[in-house]
Amino acid sequence: MKLAYWPGCVSRGFTPELHGAVAKVAPVLDLELVELDRANCCGAGVIAEHNQELADTLNARTFAMAQGVDGAMGMMNICSTCQGAQSECQERLDADTAYREHINGNLEPEGLTYERGGAWWNKNFLWLLVEEIGLDTLKEKVVRPLEGLRVAPFYGCYIVRPTRRLGFNESPERDSYLEQVITTLGGEPVAYAGSHKCCGFPVITMNKATSLRQAGRHMADALDAGADCVVTPCPLCHLNLDLQQPDAERYVERDLGMPVLHFPQLVGLALGLEPKELGMNKHVVSTRDVQKKVAALAAA
Amino acid sequence: MPETYALKIRRYDPESGEPAYWQEFNVELEPERSVLDGILQVRGDQDGSLAIRCSCQAAICGSCGVKINGRSRLACNTLIGEAAEDAQRRFGDRDGVTTPDGSASIVVEPMGNMPVLKDLIVDMDAVHWKKVHRVVPWLLPDGPPPQREYIVPAESMIDITQAMACIHCGACVSACLSLEVDPEFVGPAALAKAYRFVGDPRDGQAESRLKDLAEDPHGIYDCTHCFQCVEVCPKDVAPMDQIMRLRRRATDDFEIKDSNSGYGHEKAFVNLIEKYGTLHEAQLLPRSYGKGSLIRSQLDPSSLKQLIASLPTVVNGLKSGKVSPVKALWHKKLPDQSQVRRIFKEIESKDERLELNLYIVGESGEAEEGAQAEGSQES
Numbered sequence: 001m002k003l004a005y006w007p008g009c010v011s012r013g014f015t016p017e018l019h020g021a022v023a024k025v026a027p028v029l030d031l032e033l034v035e036l037d038r039a040n041c042c043g044a045g046v047i048a049e050h051n052q053e054l055a056d057t058l059n060a061r062t063f064a065m066a067q068g069v070d071g072a073m074g075m076m077n078i079c080s081t082c083q084g085a086q087s088e089c090q091e092r093l094d095a096d097t098a099y100r101e102h103i104n105g106n107l108e109p110e111g112l113t114y115e116r117g118g119a120w121w122n123k124n125f126l127w128l129l130v131e132e133i134g135l136d137t138l139k140e141k142v143v144r145p146l147e148g149l150r151v152a153p154f155y156g157c158y159i160v161r162p163t164r165r166l167g168f169n170e171s172p173e174r175d176s177y178l179e180q181v182i183t184t185l186g187g188e189p190v191a192y193a194g195s196h197k198c199c200g201f202p203v204i205t206m207n208k209a210t211s212l213r214q215a216g217r218h219m220a221d222a223l224d225a226g227a228d229c230v231v232t233p234c235p236l237c238h239l240n241l242d243l244q245q246p247d248a249e250r251y252v253e254r255d256l257g258m259p260v261l262h263f264p265q266l267v268g269l270a271l272g273l274e275p276k277e278l279g280m281n282k283h284v285v286s287t288r289d290v291q292k293k294v295a296a297l298a299a300a
Numbered sequence: 301m302p303e304t305y306a307l308k309i310r311r312y313d314p315e316s317g318e319p320a321y322w323q324e325f326n327v328e329l330e331p332e333r334s335v336l337d338g339i340l341q342v343r344g345d346q347d348g349s350l351a352i353r354c355s356c357q358a359a360i361c362g363s364c365g366v367k368i369n370g371r372s373r374l375a376c377n378t379l380i381g382e383a384a385e386d387a388q389r390r391f392g393d394r395d396g397v398t399t400p401d402g403s404a405s406i407v408v409e410p411m412g413n414m415p416v417l418k419d420l421i422v423d424m425d426a427v428h429w430k431k432v433h434r435v436v437p438w439l440l441p442d443g444p445p446p447q448r449e450y451i452v453p454a455e456s457m458i459d460i461t462q463a464m465a466c467i468h469c470g471a472c473v474s475a476c477l478s479l480e481v482d483p484e485f486v487g488p489a490a491l492a493k494a495y496r497f498v499g500d501p502r503d504g505q506a507e508s509r510l511k512d513l514a515e516d517p518h519g520i521y522d523c524t525h526c527f528q529c530v531e532v533c534p535k536d537v538a539p540m541d542q543i544m545r546l547r548r549r550a551t552d553d554f555e556i557k558d559s560n561s562g563y564g565h566e567k568a569f570v571n572l573i574e575k576y577g578t579l580h581e582a583q584l585l586p587r588s589y590g591k592g593s594l595i596r597s598q599l600d601p602s603s604l605k606q607l608i609a610s611l612p613t614v615v616n617g618l619k620s621g622k623v624s625p626v627k628a629l630w631h632k633k634l635p636d637q638s639q640v641r642r643i644f645k646e647i648e649s650k651d652e653r654l655e656l657n658l659y660i661v662g663e664s665g666e667a668e669e670g671a672q673a674e675g676s677q678e679s
Contacts, residue, residue, distance in 0.1 A: 009579035053654040161527035198477040198526035206521040213481035
């Protein structure tokens with residue numbers, strides 16, 4: 001399956017292990033990724049907060065580039081925040097012809113045009129895996145079922161709300177895909193209070209206590225529910241849950257030490273890839289115990 | 301045809317001295333009746349002591365806010381048949397919520413983030429109304445009042461009709477994830493109300509209102525973009541969108557340089573994308589603390605203090621190997637960065653910001669008549 005691929009900023013910035021993991025996982029799933037290396041930041045809601053027309057134009061530019069990739073089925077992103085911010089712009093572009101034409105006018109000097117809807121889509125790797133590749137196909141490719149691994153899903157707000165904008169009418173189970181994939185990979189999904197809540201990252205510079213109390217609580221809840229690790233399709237969540245976790249421990253006044261995997265890393269483990277090639281050594285919270293469990297599976 | 305539905309209701313009576321507990325009831329109703337109808341049937345036929353606040357039963361008065369299957373909603377505009385399907389999908393395989401025949405009960409509990417008075421009734425005064433009062437929810441016009449009414453062009457009010465649609469049911473307050481960890485957060489309903497006045501052309505205190513809410517550590521910059529309020533609002537007020545409007549006006553119209561780094565964060569983020577096309581994360585933090593400026597972040601004492609406080613996290617990032625010193629200093633521009641800069645320049649130089657509000661123009665798809673993109677009332 002050929003796809004226009006938007007990796008986002010953070011996967012090439014502070015979570016390079018995510019970008020690397022996708023590069024390893026894609027060929028195993030027969031995905032041909034054409035990286036949109038000229039495309040710009042999605043704005044992460046901040047540019048839309050500053051100026052909506054600017055955010056819509058910048059994302060229409062990315063969509064137009066993706067639509068220009070010859071033979072691509074659609075566009076794939078690997079970040080819940082990209083998904084949400086881009087879906088918000090796409091909703092406005094698709095809803096109003098005059099507005100769309102106006103925004104396309106902003107792209108004219110570059111010779112780009114965003115064509116509305118039709119069969120074209122922009123899907124996070126999580127959605128793509130379930131809806132386009134399918135859990136049956138995924139199951140066939142699992143060579144190392146993650147038996148006994150207790151995984152707590154963490155979605156990221158932007159990929160679950162608002163449901164009306166994010167295609168839940170057509171695909172109502174998008175809020176349980178992580179659990180479905182964890183099960184398909186042979187692991188055990190862990191139910192806990194924080195799975196669909198906010199990691200707190202958007203206010204880390206504005207109100208650290210609000211931000212890290214959220215991150216800390218969710219990790220503590222996952223710990224109390226007996227999770228071996230958390231998995232998230234959002235690198236921004238990963239920054240707050242992993243990079244900031246040592247600091248978050250102070251706000252919830254307890255030790256956490258909860259490993260947080262990027263979603264493609266978890267998939268890669270079950271597909272037989274090694275933790276190191278998936279960048280699992282580049283986390284702030286050590287993934288050693290998860291690696292040990294996986295190594296024991298391989299030996300069994 | 302009436303069907304049997306199981307309601308699992310959270311009960312609490314402070315006068316009993318007992319802790320809260322769950323109680324199951326079966327009701328007979330047509331699937332298109334509401335969850336409120338079910339609750340009232342329980343109260344009428346099975347247990348007169350069950351407490352619920354309700355009045356209009358038509359999603360107008362905003363009294364019957366509860367959590368249904370964990371989601372904050374009005375009981376009166378939630379169909380009992382749909383609630384049962386939702387419960388089945390979400391809890392069908394879990395222990396403790398299934399009835400003997402294997403179907404999941406509809407879980408009804410009081411709203412969150414507010415103290416429970418009895419059963420399904422929460423103390424709206426203690427939280428919701430207190431926060432609404434916090435934002436001075438009345439007009440503060442400038443100058444002497446006119447001889448007759450204030451006259452403004454009708455179209456100048458369109459922008460605030462969405463915020464005016466609020467019925468004060470408290471669903472957004474109940475669902476807010478910032479409030480969950482910071483009870484002092486002014487919150488979605490009150491901030492939407494604040495925009496209702498900031499955006500009102502008759503109000504003369506927009507700047508001081510914004511300054512107040514930008515400087516409050518629990519004000520407009522304490523919202524984490526979680527979309528819970530947008531999701532649960534029964535009237536499509538989209539409180540988070542109103543909070544973003546407040547921020548937009550505070551930073552861009554009035555250049556309010558708040559001490560929470562809200563102004564700095566927006567400026568830093570937007571400037572970095574204009575310069576590089578993608579986010580140069582290593583510069584985001586210092587620039588945010590420096591009110592957009594990299595140099596100021598190191599010269600201004602309070603900015604420097606914040607920057608130093610974040611050093612342990614930076615060291616952790618370096619130690620893990622995810623951030624290299626080279627990456628921290630150097631960030632590649634996009635091959636077509638001149639195009640991104642052109643877009644920024646063209647759009648930012650316009651006199652009026654363009655905002656398409658789908659609440660106002662509707663989602664009409666192709667060939668809509670009259671659904672033109674309208675310039676917002678912001679200037």
